[in-house]
Amino acid sequence: MIRLAVAVISGLSCLGQSALAQDPQVSFELDSETAIVGQPVTLRIQVLVPTWMPKPAVFPNVEVPSLMVRLPERATGPVSQRIGGATWSGVQRSYRLYPLAAGPFELPDGEIVVTYADPDTSDPVEFRAPLPDIRFAARVPAGARGLNPPVIARGFALDQTLEGATELAAGDAITRTITARIEGTTPVLIPTLTAETEATAVRAYGKEPVISETEERGVLSGTRVETTTYVGQSAGEAILPGLTIDWFNVESGQVETATVPETVVTVTGSALSAAPPMSPREIARRVGWGLLGALGLWLAWTVLRPPLFRALAEARAGYEASERAAHRRLMRALRTRDLSASLAAVEKWAGFFPDLPQAALPVRRALAGIGAARFGRQAETGKPAWNGAERAAQSARRAARRAAGTAGSGRSLPPLNP
Known part of the structure; x- marks a missing residue:
C-alpha cells in the first residue's frame, strides 16, 4: 500500500508553524503498486480541514489511455480525524482503476481544489494541492x-x-x-x-x-x-x-x-437468379423499350387527360342530376334527423315524377308527423318516427319506379305510337 501526504503552503512568504498547522491536509492512498489486467486498483484521496468546507472539493481527472476509471457506489463520503488534539473534518473519494492492458500506468498531473473557512475570520479560503506522482503496473498472471x-x-x-x-x-x-x-x-x-x-x-x-x-x-x-x-x-x-x-x-x-x-x-x-448476364445489345434493347414506354405514357397523359377529365366531370354532373342521387340525398337527410333538409330533399326527389303527384305523399306525411311532434304542444321525439320516414321513402321510390315503368332515370319513356 502506498500512502502519500501533500502539504501546500499558500502564498510566497514564510509562515509560522502555527499558521502551517491550519492548512488543509490532503493524502493519497493507492492500495497496490501492481494490478492484474481487468482487476481494479483502488485510489483514495482524503481531504481534511480544521473548520468546514463551504464548497465541495474539486477532484482531478485521472483518466489515461487503456485505464478504465469507475466511481463505485458512495464513492465520496465524509470523514473526520483527530489532529493536534482537535477534530478535523473533510471528505474522501475512492476511484477504482481497471487496467485494460499489461504495462506501466502513470496518472496525469492535476490538483485538488479545496475551499474551507478561515479559522480566524470564517472567510472562504481556496487551497490547491497538486496530484503527486502516482504510478502502478498491470500484469497478466503466469497462468x-x-x-x-x-x-x-x-x-x-x-x-x-x-x-x-x-x-x-x-x-x-x-x-x-x-x-x-x-x-x-x-x-x-x-x-x-x-x-x-x-x-x-x-x-x-x-x-x-x-x-x-x-x-x-x-x-x-x-x-x-x-x-x-x-x-x-x-x-x-x-x-x-x-x-x-x-x-x-x-x-x-x-x-x-x-x-x-x-x-x-x-x-x-x-434465391439466386440462374439466368446468364445480359449482353450489351439486350441491355440497349430493354432501355429503348423503356424509353418508348415512358414517351407513350407522357403522350397519353398530355393528350388524353383533358378529354378524360371532361368526361369524368360530365358523368359526375349527370349523376348528381339523376333521380338516384336525389333519393340518396333524401335518405341521408332522414338518417341525420335533419327535418329542414329532409323537406327540401323530398320535394327535389318528387320533381322526377311529375306524372305521379302522390309519389312523395307517404314521406310528406311522415315528415309532417315529425314536425308536429317536435313543434306541437305535446312535443316528443324518438327514433321510431324517423325510422318510419326512412321506410316510407324506400317504399315510395319502389312504387314510383314501378308506376313510371322504368328502372333507371325515374322518368317515363315517351310512347312508341303517340
Whole structure:
C-alpha cells in the first residue's frame, strides 16, 4: 500500500508553524503498486480541514489511455480525524482503476481544489494541492500468459439461442444470438463472439454488439450480446462456427474454458437468379423499350387527360342530376334527423315524377308527423318516427319506379305510337 501526504503552503512568504498547522491536509492512498489486467486498483484521496468546507472539493481527472476509471457506489463520503488534539473534518473519494492492458500506468498531473473557512475570520479560503506522482503496473498472471485474448475474471460463461429452424428454404432466415457473461471485471474485455462463415448457402447480417455493464457492491459485471441473422441463398449446407474461449479464474487461479457448439444449417432451393448476364445489345434493347414506354405514357397523359377529365366531370354532373342521387340525398337527410333538409330533399326527389303527384305523399306525411311532434304542444321525439320516414321513402321510390315503368332515370319513356 502506498500512502502519500501533500502539504501546500499558500502564498510566497514564510509562515509560522502555527499558521502551517491550519492548512488543509490532503493524502493519497493507492492500495497496490501492481494490478492484474481487468482487476481494479483502488485510489483514495482524503481531504481534511480544521473548520468546514463551504464548497465541495474539486477532484482531478485521472483518466489515461487503456485505464478504465469507475466511481463505485458512495464513492465520496465524509470523514473526520483527530489532529493536534482537535477534530478535523473533510471528505474522501475512492476511484477504482481497471487496467485494460499489461504495462506501466502513470496518472496525469492535476490538483485538488479545496475551499474551507478561515479559522480566524470564517472567510472562504481556496487551497490547491497538486496530484503527486502516482504510478502502478498491470500484469497478466503466469497462468494466463498463454491466453489470447487474456480474459481474467471471477466468472465467465457463454450462451447461444437460435430463432428459427436449421432447415431453411431459399429466402428463409435463422437468427443466432451469442451472449457472454463476465463477473468481476468490465465486459469491455470480452472479445468478438461471432466468427464469419465462409459458406455460400447463407448470407450473414450482423447487428452491432450490445455491451451492458452492471455493478453490485462495488463489483463490476456485464454482458456482451452479438446477434446475427443468416438468410438462405442457395441449396447446400452452412456451418455456423462454434466458439471456444479460455479464461483465467482469479479466485481458483486456474484456466477454464467456455464453449458454444457449431450449428449446421441446411438450405434447399435457390434465391439466386440462374439466368446468364445480359449482353450489351439486350441491355440497349430493354432501355429503348423503356424509353418508348415512358414517351407513350407522357403522350397519353398530355393528350388524353383533358378529354378524360371532361368526361369524368360530365358523368359526375349527370349523376348528381339523376333521380338516384336525389333519393340518396333524401335518405341521408332522414338518417341525420335533419327535418329542414329532409323537406327540401323530398320535394327535389318528387320533381322526377311529375306524372305521379302522390309519389312523395307517404314521406310528406311522415315528415309532417315529425314536425308536429317536435313543434306541437305535446312535443316528443324518438327514433321510431324517423325510422318510419326512412321506410316510407324506400317504399315510395319502389312504387314510383314501378308506376313510371322504368328502372333507371325515374322518368317515363315517351310512347312508341303517340
